[in-house]
Amino acid sequence: MGLILLSIVIGWAFAYSAIKSRIFENIYISIIEVFESVPIISFFPIVLIIFVDRVGGPLGVELAADFLVFTAVAWNIWMGQYQAFKTIPSEMVEVTENYNFSLWHKMRDVYIPFSIPRIVANLFPSISDGFFYITVSEVFTVGVTSYSTFGVGLPIDKFAKNGNLNFLVITFIALGIFVVFLIAIVREMGNHAVAKYTIDTEAPIIKRGKPRIRQTSRFSAIVSQNTLGKLASYNRVRKGPEDLEELFSREKKNSKIGIIAGVLALAIFVYIIYSVVMFVMSVSHSEWSYLFSQTPALLYGLLIDYIRVIIITLASIAFAFTLGYLLATRRRAEAVGVPLIQTISAYPVPAYFPFIFLGIYPFIIAILGPLAEEGVVLFLGFLATFYYVFYSFWMGIKAMPSEYNEIMNNLDMGFFKKMRYVIIPSTFPYLISGISSTINSAWGGLVIGEYWPDIAGGETLQVHAGLMKTIDVSTRNGNIALAGWGSFLFAIIVAVYSILFTRKMMDLARKKYVAEEGIYSV
Amino acid sequence: MEVSGLDFRYDNGYKVFENINIKVERGKFASIVGPSGVGKSTLLRLFGSFLKPEHGEVLLHGKPVLRPTPLISMVHQSIVTFPWMTAEENVMLSLKTKGYPRAKCEEIAQKSLDMVGLQGFENLYPKEMSGGMRQRVSVARSLAAEPKVLLMDEPFAHLDELTAEGLRQDIYNILFNPESSLECVIMVSHNLTEVVELSDQIFVLNNNPATVVGHLEIDMKRPRSSRDPVFDNYLDQLYAMLTKKKGGTR
Numbered sequence: 220m221g222l223i224l225l226s227i228v229i230g231w232a233f234a235y236s237a238i239k240s241r242i243f244e245n246i247y248i249s250i251i252e253v254f255e256s257v258p259i260i261s262f263f264p265i266v267l268i269i270f271v272d273r274v275g276g277p278l279g280v281e282l283a284a285d286f287l288v289f290t291a292v293a294w295n296i297w298m299g300q301y302q303a304f305k306t307i308p309s310e311m312v313e314v315t316e317n318y319n320f321s322l323w324h325k326m327r328d329v330y331i332p333f334s335i336p337r338i339v340a341n342l343f344p345s346i347s348d349g350f351f352y353i354t355v356s357e358v359f360t361v362g363v364t365s366y367s368t369f370g371v372g373l374p375i376d377k378f379a380k381n382g383n384l385n386f387l388v389i390t391f392i393a394l395g396i397f398v399v400f401l402i403a404i405v406r407e408m409g410n411h412a413v414a415k416y417t418i419d420t421e422a423p424i425i426k427r428g429k430p431r432i433r434q435t436s437r438f439s440a441i442v443s444q445n446t447l448g449k450l451a452s453y454n455r456v457r458k459g460p461e462d463l464e465e466l467f468s469r470e471k472k473n474s475k476i477g478i479i480a481g482v483l484a485l486a487i488f489v490y491i492i493y494s495v496v497m498f499v500m501s502v503s504h505s506e507w508s509y510l511f512s513q514t515p516a517l518l519y520g521l522l523i524d525y526i527r528v529i530i531i532t533l534a535s536i537a538f539a540f541t542l543g544y545l546l547a548t549r550r551r552a553e554a555v556g557v558p559l560i561q562t563i564s565a566y567p568v569p570a571y572f573p574f575i576f577l578g579i580y581p582f583i584i585a586i587l588g589p590l591a592e593e594g595v596v597l598f599l600g601f602l603a604t605f606y607y608v609f610y611s612f613w614m615g616i617k618a619m620p621s622e623y624n625e626i627m628n629n630l631d632m633g634f635f636k637k638m639r640y641v642i643i644p645s646t647f648p649y650l651i652s653g654i655s656s657t658i659n660s661a662w663g664g665l666v667i668g669e670y671w672p673d674i675a676g677g678e679t680l681q682v683h684a685g686l687m688k689t690i691d692v693s694t695r696n697g698n699i700a701l702a703g704w705g706s707f708l709f710a711i712i713v714a715v716y717s718i719l720f721t722r723k724m725m726d727l728a729r730k731k732y733v734a735e736e737g738i739y740s741v
Numbered sequence: 742m743e744v745s746g747l748d749f750r751y752d753n754g755y756k757v758f759e760n761i762n763i764k765v766e767r768g769k770f771a772s773i774v775g776p777s778g779v780g781k782s783t784l785l786r787l788f789g790s791f792l793k794p795e796h797g798e799v800l801l802h803g804k805p806v807l808r809p810t811p812l813i814s815m816v817h818q819s820i821v822t823f824p825w826m827t828a829e830e831n832v833m834l835s836l837k838t839k840g841y842p843r844a845k846c847e848e849i850a851q852k853s854l855d856m857v858g859l860q861g862f863e864n865l866y867p868k869e870m871s872g873g874m875r876q877r878v879s880v881a882r883s884l885a886a887e888p889k890v891l892l893m894d895e896p897f898a899h900l901d902e903l904t905a906e907g908l909r910q911d912i913y914n915i916l917f918n919p920e921s922s923l924e925c926v927i928m929v930s931h932n933l934t935e936v937v938e939l940s941d942q943i944f945v946l947n948n949n950p951a952t953v954v955g956h957l958e959i960d961m962k963r964p965r966s967s968r969d970p971v972f973d974n975y976l977d978q979l980y981a982m983l984t985k986k987k988g989g990t991r
Contacts, residue, residue: 625789625791625815629809629811629886630811631810640823641834737822
């Protein structure tokens with residue numbers, strides 16, 4: 220929670236800097252877009268190199284865990300805050316300028332309240348991701364050394380290793396109560412935020428020119444949800460003041476803030492790059508030869524993992540298309556189903572999966588035989604990630620113009636025709652965003668599932684081949700170089716995939732499949 | 742088409758209609774008028790069975806209508822098109838459930854687009870069209886479904902005055918074209934001039950819960966001019982019905 224709060228506060232500062240400085244905006248958005256499209260798990264070697272190796276000690280371990288959790292929760296919240304600041308109605312900004320509001324008053328009275336619905340909307344996936352990585356990263360083993368930091372991940376790991384089932388169950392119940400409580404609070408906050416902070420006037424919005432990079436569908440999805448979205452295509456130029464030196468000097472000051480924030484962000488980025496380069500320089504030639512010789516095997520493992528990710532994603536989509544549709548179209552089912560899935564998704568899979576494993580493994584062995592472990596890993600991956608595409612699809616249907624529903628009913632369309640001609644195209648921007656997140660998080664599920672020693676009842680869960688298994692095993696054996704190299708290859712391929720495929724789909728979604736553009740009103 | 746003894750209340754318990762009885766004869770253009778918030782659009786949705794009445798029934802050719810059907814087609818107040826489909830594909834959407842071969846669908850879509858004056862614009866996407874053209878597409882989509890009844894909810898409300906005037910002049914001929922399957926049209930509007938210009942029958946809704954407080958038959962040749970004294974007289978009658986208090990005084 221501390222990290223989420225921290226990321227929100229930093230996000231406001233960055234978002235304000237981004238709307239005030241074009242240079243900072245371009246750098247900032249480019250970095251966020253890359254980071255949010257790369258699976259969090261690919262940050263693991265950087266975490267090991269910088270925090271555990273360079274910083275070291277309990278502080279390094281704490282920072283490593285914090286960094287992983289931070290990377291899990293920050294990007295989508297930051298993007299939401301930036302989008303909110305970017306789409307604030309120009310009239311609101313003009314009022315603050317009219318009354319000569321200070322930066323503090325502008326933030327407190329206009330920018331921050333306006334950003335609250337977006338932040339709350341992004342809290343659900345952030346909390347789910349945060350818990351997942353808390354349970355994964357608070358205890359990890361490198362070679363013979365086990366690193367741990369204080370948090371719920373520590374007792375879970377300790378009780379599981381000692382076979383202390385009673386304490387383990389108590390910890391899970393406590394965690395469950397906390398998760399339900401947290402989700403209830405976030406839901407309440409969501410209702411409050413929508414009731415209090417959303418605006419429904421059709422007012423022009425500020426658009427100070429797009430960032431130079433192409434925008435993501437997450438952007439279009441959120442903009443298209445906004446009632447202002449349909450007006451986003453026309454730019455209203457704010458009239459400049461006649462004289463007002465003071466305003467000019469304030470604008471200068473604001474741009475200075477942007478420059479300072481930009482320089483700070485750049486410095487952190489350069490430090491990270493420097494640390495990585497220094498580490499790479501310290502690797503010997505023989506080590507490099509070894510790593511290159513392992514590359515074909517690593518790539519084969521990546522291919523196998525991609526197939527697993529595709530299966531998990533297809534299962535998640537099938538789940539979303541059936542249950543998501545059912546819940547979005549039946550009010551009573553929705554009232555029960557959505558909070559239930561929200562709670563399940565926020566409860567960290569690594570915490571409860573050993574119990575599921577104990578329950579289902581004998582049956583899976585009986586059904587799948589030698590493929591049993593594969594089936595278990597796929598199921599684990601599904602549990603870790605299905606809710607992204609489910610939520611996106613569900614939200615897409617909820618945001619669909621009500622007139623579309625009436626037309627589908629009017630034309631007496633069946634389920635498949637509705638899906639094919641109206642619902643899937645209408646929800647396409649949401650789906651792409653959800654599928655992208657599902658794919659990214661599926662890797663997290665594979666990392667824990669492909670090699671899980673002593674998962675439960677003395678069994679070790681492990682697959683025949685897979686890059687995530689190699690990374691996990693190498694880390695545990697202390698072969699950081701191989702783990703780092705595998706993660707590096709993985710990050711490169713995933714980033715290329717993201718640029719070539721995900722972004723193209725996002726562009727297509729933004730260009731063609733914005734349902735709100737189908738409703739014309741003046 | 743008719744509704745009889747219709748009562749309806751919202752989920753929050755608010756009673757919107759009480760004992761609504763409306764009958765629209767074959768070949769007639771009927772309109773429903775009433776003050777803002779009286780429930781005109783809601784009544785149209787009851788006609789289309791998008792909403793279920795608390796009491797009473799909706800009848801087409803004397804048979805009850807229990808759920809939405811392509812035989813009763815709706816044109817929305819907000820102009821609804823699908824941005825990922827061309828004009829022709831938008832129209833063909835209403836033929837998807839009929840099981841026609843593609844060539845026949847294209848032929849019907851083409852005919853419907855011709856009917857609304859959009860020949861030559863088949864391949865444009867909605868965002869490449871003006872509001873008036875988009876509304877013509879949505880009318881063409883409704884007509885392509887070969888409905889018996891067309892429900893129109895303030896169909897000109899989101900058009901600028903000049904475009905609306907042009908479309909109003911065309912709409913009667915489009916709808917009652919010899920090639921059209923339509924038997925009647927029911928339109929909701931708050932624009933009294935528009936209603937007198939287009940309608941054969943006008944039903945006036947008022948009170949709380951709303952009931953039909955007046956019924957007017959318009960007997961004027963088409964095209965009708967709003968400068969005609971007879972036109973003015975009808976407008977006055979409508980105005981009187983709308984402003985008459987319960988109990989008989991104005």
